[in-house]
Amino acid sequence: MSTVSAPPKSLMKPMVFPQKLMMGPGPSNCPPRVLNACAMPILGHLHPEFTQIMDEVKEGVKYMFQTKNEWTVCVSGTGHAAMETACCNLLESGETTLVCCNGLWGERFSDMALRNGAVVKRIERPMGEVFTLGEIEEGLRKYCPSVLFITHGESSGSTLQPLEGIGALCHKYNCLLLVDSVAACGGVPMYMDKWEIDVLYTGSQKVLSAPPGASPISFSPKAKAKVQGRKTKIRSWYFDMNELANYWGCDDGPRRYHHTGPINCVYALREGLARLAEEGLEKSWANHRHCVEELWEGIEKMGLQLLVKDKANRLPCVTGVKVPNGVNWKEVSDYAMKNHRVEISGGLGQQAGKIWRIGIMGYNATPDNVRRVLRALDDALKFTRGQASSKL
Amino acid sequence: MSTVSAPPKSLMKPMVFPQKLMMGPGPSNCPPRVLNACAMPILGHLHPEFTQIMDEVKEGVKYMFQTKNEWTVCVSGTGHAAMETACCNLLESGETTLVCCNGLWGERFSDMALRNGAVVKRIERPMGEVFTLGEIEEGLRKYCPSVLFITHGESSGSTLQPLEGIGALCHKYNCLLLVDSVAACGGVPMYMDKWEIDVLYTGSQKVLSAPPGASPISFSPKAKAKVQGRKTKIRSWYFDMNELANYWGCDDGPRRYHHTGPINCVYALREGLARLAEEGLEKSWANHRHCVEELWEGIEKMGLQLLVKDKANRLPCVTGVKVPNGVNWKEVSDYAMKNHRVEISGGLGQQAGKIWRIGIMGYNATPDNVRRVLRALDDALKFTRGQASSKL
Numbered sequence: 093m094s095t096v097s098a099p100p101k102s103l104m105k106p107m108v109f110p111q112k113l114m115m116g117p118g119p120s121n122c123p124p125r126v127l128n129a130c131a132m133p134i135l136g137h138l139h140p141e142f143t144q145i146m147d148e149v150k151e152g153v154k155y156m157f158q159t160k161n162e163w164t165v166c167v168s169g170t171g172h173a174a175m176e177t178a179c180c181n182l183l184e185s186g187e188t189t190l191v192c193c194n195g196l197w198g199e200r201f202s203d204m205a206l207r208n209g210a211v212v213k214r215i216e217r218p219m220g221e222v223f224t225l226g227e228i229e230e231g232l233r234k235y236c237p238s239v240l241f242i243t244h245g246e247s248s249g250s251t252l253q254p255l256e257g258i259g260a261l262c263h264k265y266n267c268l269l270l271v272d273s274v275a276a277c278g279g280v281p282m283y284m285d286k287w288e289i290d291v292l293y294t295g296s297q298k299v300l301s302a303p304p305g306a307s308p309i310s311f312s313p314k315a316k317a318k319v320q321g322r323k324t325k326i327r328s329w330y331f332d333m334n335e336l337a338n339y340w341g342c343d344d345g346p347r348r349y350h351h352t353g354p355i356n357c358v359y360a361l362r363e364g365l366a367r368l369a370e371e372g373l374e375k376s377w378a379n380h381r382h383c384v385e386e387l388w389e390g391i392e393k394m395g396l397q398l399l400v401k402d403k404a405n406r407l408p409c410v411t412g413v414k415v416p417n418g419v420n421w422k423e424v425s426d427y428a429m430k431n432h433r434v435e436i437s438g439g440l441g442q443q444a445g446k447i448w449r450i451g452i453m454g455y456n457a458t459p460d461n462v463r464r465v466l467r468a469l470d471d472a473l474k475f476t477r478g479q480a481s482s483k484l
Numbered sequence: 485m486s487t488v489s490a491p492p493k494s495l496m497k498p499m500v501f502p503q504k505l506m507m508g509p510g511p512s513n514c515p516p517r518v519l520n521a522c523a524m525p526i527l528g529h530l531h532p533e534f535t536q537i538m539d540e541v542k543e544g545v546k547y548m549f550q551t552k553n554e555w556t557v558c559v560s561g562t563g564h565a566a567m568e569t570a571c572c573n574l575l576e577s578g579e580t581t582l583v584c585c586n587g588l589w590g591e592r593f594s595d596m597a598l599r600n601g602a603v604v605k606r607i608e609r610p611m612g613e614v615f616t617l618g619e620i621e622e623g624l625r626k627y628c629p630s631v632l633f634i635t636h637g638e639s640s641g642s643t644l645q646p647l648e649g650i651g652a653l654c655h656k657y658n659c660l661l662l663v664d665s666v667a668a669c670g671g672v673p674m675y676m677d678k679w680e681i682d683v684l685y686t687g688s689q690k691v692l693s694a695p696p697g698a699s700p701i702s703f704s705p706k707a708k709a710k711v712q713g714r715k716t717k718i719r720s721w722y723f724d725m726n727e728l729a730n731y732w733g734c735d736d737g738p739r740r741y742h743h744t745g746p747i748n749c750v751y752a753l754r755e756g757l758a759r760l761a762e763e764g765l766e767k768s769w770a771n772h773r774h775c776v777e778e779l780w781e782g783i784e785k786m787g788l789q790l791l792v793k794d795k796a797n798r799l800p801c802v803t804g805v806k807v808p809n810g811v812n813w814k815e816v817s818d819y820a821m822k823n824h825r826v827e828i829s830g831g832l833g834q835q836a837g838k839i840w841r842i843g844i845m846g847y848n849a850t851p852d853n854v855r856r857v858l859r860a861l862d863d864a865l866k867f868t869r870g871q872a873s874s875k876l
């Protein structure tokens with residue numbers, strides 16, 4: 093007689109995968125070559141063929157970030173894992189961090205920093221607005237933080253934070269600059285070294301159009317020195333940059349077994365980076381710009397308003413569109429998914445229910461997709477408005 | 485003129501994937517259906533089709549672990565991420581943990597617990613030996629720990645720790661039992677609930693034969709109560725079980741956006757769990773046993789010795805084979821890879837250079853693969869011994 097419980101029936105049926113056009117703030121669709129890379133045979137986490145792929149990924153990330161930093165690796169987790177890596181390596185208990193908070197990512201980083209024993213000070217702007225150099229300098233002067241956190245592409249408020257000058261300001265006040273560029277990097281200009289950014293990370297499932305699971309991060313020589321000069325041990329073992337840097341071949345020692353990396357995700361990320369390298373950064377930036385201009389124009393033609401007024405502060409990768417009075421955002425979004433198989437996402441936090449968010453990233457950044465999402469939105473709006481008036 | 489550095493040339497060539505038979509301690513080879521699952525189209529991390537797959541994964545993990553625990557999820561990282569999740573959720577600063585250390589995993593857990601501010605006490609056995617109930621009870625009495633850590637399948641020493649009775653002992657001393665079964669679960673009997681295990685985790689790339697990237701973990705009601713009754717916040721945001729349990733639909737609330745899961749890794753894990761459910765746990769356990777008996781016999785016929793003397797304490801999934809005097813382990817291992825495309829791994833820590841480790845796990849657990857690894861080992865030994873005598 094069996095001593096084990098019966099196997100679950102739900103596992104005896106095949107999985108179902110509808111094709112969707114993922115025009116939300118991510119994950120975005122992956123091209124066939126990236127998905128095919130996921131399905132390549134597994135290699136050992138220290139086999140030479142795999143460490144070569146890791147080296148290629150490093151080169152690709154350095155190119156994407158425009159940096160020469162030695163400590164450039166991927167964290168074995170999704171974007172939030174990279175944020176936690178930055179946080180727990182840079183901050184020691186009792187140190188002060190200044191968080192520029194204009195959306196969800198600032199909130200999240202504040203939470204992580206508190207868990208790491210840091211003192212969190214904040215300067216705040218509503219979602220949809222960005223920070224000026226003056227505001228940042230005032231914060232630096234007032235709080236004397238060790239680390240300043242700022243979000244490049246705030247996907248919750250659809251803002252693009254201008255970064256030029258912030259690094260120099262931070263360094264003037266003996267502070268390191270940490271930038272979250274999960275929802276922007278690859279789609280807009282980024283010059284990590286020139287802009288004096290000390291720690292920068294991104295995700296794989298946005299402009300790189302690879303599945304989530306491995307997240308690029310880079311530390312400047314100053315940031316590396318801070319980590320290596322810590323008085324206390326890094327609270328996380330899995331995210332310890334000293335170990336990750338060794339595993340990624342960033343020091344002179346032989347690679348040690350730290351953990352088993354997410355091997356097939358690294359293959360996919362490598363293909364995503366190869367696509368970006370083949371296209372070229374400047375063409376990618378220009379293409380995102382070109383597509384989003386068409387999106388903005390189309391949205392305004394439909395009589396809708398964008399959340400961010402100043403064009404210069406709009407994130408090309410994720411656009412916030414105000415939900416008109418009397419319209420239920422979810423009915424529109426559900427209609428677009430059901431009838432067009434197009435994802436249009438809602439808002440988060442303060443903007444929940446008030447905006448839609450439309451993503452144009454990487455593989456999905458084509459004029460054809462822009463037209464498709466505009467058609468879906470227009471059709472959905474007409475339908476829900478028709479429904480609403482027929483109820484009167 | 486371009487303002488960016490040139491794209492790296494290394495990304496302009498296709499990747500190379502040699503076919504290898506991965507008979508080390510993991511990752512093991514993935515079957516085509518699992519790799520194909522990796523390449524399925526991406527879904528949103530909160531789309532209903534994806535949360536259904538997550539539910540199926542949960543059912544599969546409960547079956548594999550033989551548990552009814554509500555808090556059964558996957559961590560969005562590899563096996564070490566699951567270890568860190570167990571550690572940082574269960575232990576608060578100043579609490580004592582008793583680590584049963586007979587190899588690498590006990591060392592790693594000790595390191596993580598110290599980083600989390602815990603007091604670490606240890607009982608130790610050399611690699612290749614296991615703990616008795618008497619030794620464990622003595623430790624519990626002496627140190628009054630809140631959490632006892634023990635490794636089920638110690639892949640570094642190739643031991644299988646008998647677990648029956650340890651849970652009841654721990655509970656008698658008001659201590660929770662935490663078990664690492666990364667290298668054992670699915671290949672040997674496991675009854676989480678019957679054996680009163682409080683936290684259990686495993687990896688995807690061992691018996692489940694899926695790529696690394698998402699790791700199953702389960703918390704008993706007692707362990708859940710300890711996490712929910714903490715006086716201090718969990719130090720990690722990414723690994724916070726309160727959040728992970730919500731994301732995996734283990735509480736009554738609607739699923740919140742905590743982080744983007746490793747979507748395609750979850751597809752693959754689901755297929756690995758489906759394979760196990762279709763075969764049935766007892767058949768899988770019997771098959772691993774059957775294959776490893778053939779391996780042990782073949783190795784002894786070659787005049788080699790196994791590291792673990794007592795059959796009852798040998799891990800069927802990973803076998804430690806002593807390197808004979810005068811033989812260089814690496815020459816043998818390299819020869820097997822070069823001429824047979826078969827991976828045979830070396831030892832770690834105290835056993836580095838002294839043993840080979842041969843893995844028989846999941847998809848790779850077939851009599852044919854056992855014969856292939858035996859042939860490769862035999863051939864490599866003959867070659868290196870011939871080389872050695874020709875040098876005399």
